[in-house]
Amino acid sequence: MKTAIVQTNPVFSEVKLNIQNALEMMESVNADLYVLPELFNTGYNFIDGKELTCLAETSSGFTVKEMSVFAKRKSCYVVFGFAEQTEKIYNSSAIVGPGGLIGVYHKVHLFYREHLFFAEGNLGFPVFDLPIGKIGMMICFDWIYPEAARTLTLKGAQLIAHPSNLVLPYCPDAMVTRCLENRIFTATVNRVGCEDRGGIDLKFIGKSEIVSPRGEILTRLGDNEPGITVIDIDLSAADNKLATEYNHLLNGRKPSQYRLPHNNM
Amino acid sequence: MKTAIVQTNPVFSEVKLNIQNALEMMESVNADLYVLPELFNTGYNFIDGKELTCLAETSSGFTVKEMSVFAKRKSCYVVFGFAEQTEKIYNSSAIVGPGGLIGVYHKVHLFYREHLFFAEGNLGFPVFDLPIGKIGMMICFDWIYPEAARTLTLKGAQLIAHPSNLVLPYCPDAMVTRCLENRIFTATVNRVGCEDRGGIDLKFIGKSEIVSPRGEILTRLGDNEPGITVIDIDLSAADNKLATEYNHLLNGRKPSQYRLPHNNM
Numbered sequence: 001m002k003t004a005i006v007q008t009n010p011v012f013s014e015v016k017l018n019i020q021n022a023l024e025m026m027e028s029v030n031a032d033l034y035v036l037p038e039l040f041n042t043g044y045n046f047i048d049g050k051e052l053t054c055l056a057e058t059s060s061g062f063t064v065k066e067m068s069v070f071a072k073r074k075s076c077y078v079v080f081g082f083a084e085q086t087e088k089i090y091n092s093s094a095i096v097g098p099g100g101l102i103g104v105y106h107k108v109h110l111f112y113r114e115h116l117f118f119a120e121g122n123l124g125f126p127v128f129d130l131p132i133g134k135i136g137m138m139i140c141f142d143w144i145y146p147e148a149a150r151t152l153t154l155k156g157a158q159l160i161a162h163p164s165n166l167v168l169p170y171c172p173d174a175m176v177t178r179c180l181e182n183r184i185f186t187a188t189v190n191r192v193g194c195e196d197r198g199g200i201d202l203k204f205i206g207k208s209e210i211v212s213p214r215g216e217i218l219t220r221l222g223d224n225e226p227g228i229t230v231i232d233i234d235l236s237a238a239d240n241k242l243a244t245e246y247n248h249l250l251n252g253r254k255p256s257q258y259r260l261p262h263n264n265m
Numbered sequence: 266m267k268t269a270i271v272q273t274n275p276v277f278s279e280v281k282l283n284i285q286n287a288l289e290m291m292e293s294v295n296a297d298l299y300v301l302p303e304l305f306n307t308g309y310n311f312i313d314g315k316e317l318t319c320l321a322e323t324s325s326g327f328t329v330k331e332m333s334v335f336a337k338r339k340s341c342y343v344v345f346g347f348a349e350q351t352e353k354i355y356n357s358s359a360i361v362g363p364g365g366l367i368g369v370y371h372k373v374h375l376f377y378r379e380h381l382f383f384a385e386g387n388l389g390f391p392v393f394d395l396p397i398g399k400i401g402m403m404i405c406f407d408w409i410y411p412e413a414a415r416t417l418t419l420k421g422a423q424l425i426a427h428p429s430n431l432v433l434p435y436c437p438d439a440m441v442t443r444c445l446e447n448r449i450f451t452a453t454v455n456r457v458g459c460e461d462r463g464g465i466d467l468k469f470i471g472k473s474e475i476v477s478p479r480g481e482i483l484t485r486l487g488d489n490e491p492g493i494t495v496i497d498i499d500l501s502a503a504d505n506k507l508a509t510e511y512n513h514l515l516n517g518r519k520p521s522q523y524r525l526p527h528n529n530m
Contacts, residue, residue, distance in 0.1 A: 111511075176439070
């Protein structure tokens with residue numbers, strides 16, 4: 001399954017330009033699955049909820065349509081982040097395929113000032129059983145909660161598509177641990193560049209990567225430039241949960257031993 | 266709180282020698298807490314249950330007594346691994362202090378052939394509220410289950426003492442993730458050397474280390490030689506769970522979103 005990670009440098013609020021730039025990069029390779037950054041169409045650093053409201057789209061809006069046209073024409077799947085207008089506004093990722101929108105995920109673990117503008121995710125961590133494999137999604141800061149990747153793994157995900165806008169340095173190396181403990185593939189796709197808006201100056205760290213169930217970093221992009229790379233991976237490798245012949249990593253979980261005094265786990 | 270990691274090279278079945286060698290190293294430094302490897306007194310690579318039965322001790326046996334004498338004389342605490350004879354035999358770690366035995370932990374996630382000889386841990390993950398701080402224990406392969414360190418963190422542990430006999434290469438780097446996601450200290454103490462017994466040839470990887478709640482490797486020993494090092498750490502740093510002013514890492518958990526179809530999380 002050819003997986004492309006598409007590391008872009010969005011310009012804040014320039015939705016058409018950002019989509020066009022991403023599509024140009026995506027046209028340059030052939031893949032079964034393309035993964036783009038969090039909020040790749042709008043940029044990240046909203047000053048207030050008003051700005052966010054202006055840039056949010058529904059799941060039948062312009063961005064989903066454009067990505068669906070690409071997916072149909074190339075007979076492929078695309079995962080990308082966008083600000084989703086429903087009754088509330090979520091920091092979402094969507095997966096689209098040749099038939100259009102397949103599903104969305106609403107970011108559960110919001111980061112920093114996202115708490116001011118976005119609603120907390122309410123859809124859990126869905127896994128989509130597609131012709132290319134079982135794909136789950138998480139977004140950026142979800143990485144720091146082991147419960148996120150664990151939940152997706154227990155639901156059968158073979159690959160976690162992980163649109164991100166990372167500003168802290170820790171995630172790229174930590175994804176090795178996430179893959180080892182769950183024996184899954186991850187495709188963490190970050191952006192590069194800076195956004196200095198409203199007195200908040202953010203620099204995004206790039207380093208988009210694909211990591212294997214054995215914790216191998218199969219590819220990692222640089223920290224400053226946009227870029228795209230394609231890796232051919234065999235998702236069935238994620239079905240082997242044996243660390244040793246005696247250690248099936250999921251069956252070896254012992255929930256009865258993880259109990260807390262007030263059962264708040 | 267001065268924490269010593271004591272990386273030894275036990276000789277299989279030579280309990281008195283192994284204890285004597287460890288005590289000599291421990292005498293060479295002053296610390297509030299000494300952490301030793303898993304099964305530091307017996308060695309690791311049991312051929313069968315009969316061997317294990319011969320070398321297992323109760324929690325009032327020779328090894329616990331020897332360590333308690335040291336702890337009393339130096340007014341300190343010691344965490345060490347040993348094969349514990351109860352109605353079953355557990356791969357245990359004990360914590361002793363100036364007043365003797367404080368508690369034991371029974372390894373929950375057994376590794377490889379340990380499944381043939383040891384009973385699975387049945388005490389959960391206890392945390393001990395001591396004058397030096399709140400100390401939890403896990404043993405070796407427990408590292409690969411994020412639920413282990415998470416449970417200890419949710420129970421209030423500031424430092425996880427982590428006696429180990431690591432043979433796979435992944436744990437030392439993965440402990441950075443464990444510390445970041447939980448904002449705790451860990452003291453992973455491994456052994457060095459080889460044990461080639463009954464056709465099973467094991468090489469232990471050393472790299473004992475102390476990692477901070479910010480994921481800094483404060484000290485890491487080599488991979489071939491015994492060694493001891495002391496680091497002075499402020500355990501209160503583990504009480505700050507804020508990744509940003511908006512992100513308390515424990516309060517930010519969203520158990521309702523981690524639900525599984527059959528509630529088997």
